[in-house]
Amino acid sequence: MTLQNVARTLKTAKGRCPSTLSSNPYQHIPAFISQLLATSKPFNDSTLSDLNPATFHDILANPDLKASKCFHFFDFVLKNQSLVPFKPDLQAHLTLIGRLLQARLFRNAEALFKSVSVDENFRYPFLDIASAVENCCFEPKIMTKIFNSMLKVYSDNGKFGEVLKVFDYMKNKGIMIDERTCTVHLHALNGADELESLLDFFNQMVESGLEISVYSLTVVVDGLCRNGEMKKGREIVEEMAARGVTANVITFNTLIDSCAKRWEFDELDSVLSLMEKQGVKFNADTYKFLINGYTSYGKIEEAERLAGEMHDKGLRVDTYFYNLMINGYCKLGSIESVLLLFDTMNNRNVKPNADTYWPLISWYFKVGEMEGAMKCVNEMQKKGLELDKVMYDMLIDRFCRNGMVDEAFDLHIEMERKGFHADIPLCDQMGKLFCEINQTEKGKMLLNIMIKRGVSPKKVSFVSAIS
Missing domain, CATH: 1.25.40 (Serine Threonine Protein Phosphatase 5, Tetratricopeptide repeat)
Structure with missing residues (x-):
């Protein structure tokens, strides 16, 4: 059936007496629309030229067509405006919006409302839209949905002034918000x-x-x-x-x-x-926020008290919380408290990670206790916790600063095996120390390692010392 026949069917149906009307005067329209939307053939001017605003509105209001099908037909017409002798008006938009909301197709309804309320090319002032909604004689439930949809669309698109207009209008008209x-x-x-x-x-x-x-x-x-x-x-x-x-x-x-x-x-x-x-009880996030705040300020004992309270309430105190407290105690130099926390973690079956050990290792470095630092490193590795590049670099730097270049070199070899490369300044630092203590063979080994990974000898400062 062509659109011309659709228009004729609608016009004839409207002109008949109720007694002569068929039970379904729109029975051919759904099939026609389905066929129209499904075809892959291009349309010529005559295909849609018979469509007029009244016929278009009747199609959108047709109870035999699903709201989703009407929406696709509406979109089809918009995309083929050169073949249609009119532009869908505000009433057509609102008729379809009402049907979409009734069918709970909220996203489609909001997209359609956006085109007449926000888009620059086809925008109507709010009061014009509100007046048109009332003229459409929607049932109260649908009208409520339409105005709430307006409020949301204006808000989603940053039209905050329009939201206030909608809110005031609804309040004054007694429309449920x-x-x-x-x-x-x-x-x-x-x-x-x-x-x-x-x-x-x-x-x-x-x-x-x-x-x-x-x-x-x-x-x-x-x-x-x-x-x-x-x-x-x-x-x-x-x-x-x-x-x-x-x-x-x-x-x-x-x-x-x-x-x-x-x-x-x-x-x-x-x-x-x-x-x-x-009477609102703490949850795990409450404790997390409090422990974060107290540890960052240095109120570690208060944070530890809260962690104990969490444990007593059956809330799991995970590694993250202990790391916060250990880091805080290390900053205060309270190493005895740190070691007690390690014992607590062990007793409560909380597994440490690299971030658990690193504040303690850094503290040992800071005070020059290399033996304590390496003890922590060894304990980490026994637990299957791997060092990353940053940790290796810091260990090598600290060994070099304490004159322990052999230990630094051993770590560098281990680091290379794991696919990490020490920074060039660190390698330079080790090379110079080897030269100072006349260990040129290790200096050459270090230089070869650097050249193999693409470092130019010109960038190595200790080359002349081992030549």
């Missing part, structure tokens, strides 16, 4: 670092009588914390608790993480007190 859609907009404002707008919109949500969720509250708290306003974030949590909205552990963790990273320990104490008052 979806709090989850508002949460999406709060996320968008937070992502755009629009803190003032974020707070203003949240206040409008509260004042409009919306039932605020903990998710919206958490987004607002996160926005404040990102801007260093932890105290204000805590105060909003207290205010919303009085309105019946209780913060959850994620909300509190947002405050705790921000306070701990900024070493705002007085405010942190206030947050922890409020958390206890509201």
Whole structure:
């Protein structure tokens, strides 16, 4: 069936009396549209030239066509505008949007709404769209979905001023506002670092009588914390608790993480007190944020106390937490505490990794205790923990600085076998030391190793000394 026949069928069907109408006057249209979309043959001008706005609207509203099929037909018409004598108007867009939303095809509906509300070439002002929606006489449920979809599309595309227009319009017209859609907009404002707008919109949500969720509250708290306003974030949590909205552990963790990273320990104490008052329990992330903050500040004993509390509550204290505490104690030079933590890890079956040993090795280097450093290195290797290039380079450098060039050379050979190459300055350092103690044979061996991996002799400073 051609589009001309489709138009004639629709026109004839509309002109008949109800008693003479067939039970399905649109019965040929679905098959025609399917055939039209499925064909791979090019179309000529006459194929779509009989299509007019009224017929197009009737096709989009046809109950025998699935909303998804209408969407593809609409897209087909848009892509073949040179063959169609008109441009789909706002009513056509809204008719299809309504059907898509009813069919829960939200992504397609939002894409279509974006074309008439955001895209530069075919954009209508919000009030024109709102008026057209009302003229389409949608049932209340669909109208609600359309306006909430508008709010989301404007928000997703950064049209924050238009979002406020939609929100106010819905509030004034008594159209139900979806709090989850508002949460999406709060996320968008937070992502755009629009803190003032974020707070203003949240206040409008509260004042409009919306039932605020903990998710919206958490987004607002996160926005404040990102801007260093932890105290204000805590105060909003207290205010919303009085309105019946209780913060959850994620909300509190947002405050705790921000306070701990900024070493705002007085405010942190206030947050922890409020958390206890509201009966919200710590989770593993809470402890992680606290231990991170305390160790970075040097409050290692407090961090260790929290790790013990985690263990007592049945929460696994993993290697990462112990590494933080070991690193902190090493910075303070409290090696006895470090060794006790190693014992604790062993007793609790927590396996160390290279990052566990390295702060202790670095401390031994710093104080010149090479024997202690090598003892840690040997223990690492016995546990199957491999050294990386950075570790090898540091070990070689420290051996050289302490005049232990033979030990440095042995490490260099081991390093090469594992596919790592020491930096040229380190090799130069070893070569000079060999020359100073008249071990020119080892100096030549070192030079050969360097040349084999492509280092030019001109870049080696000890060449003349061994010639």
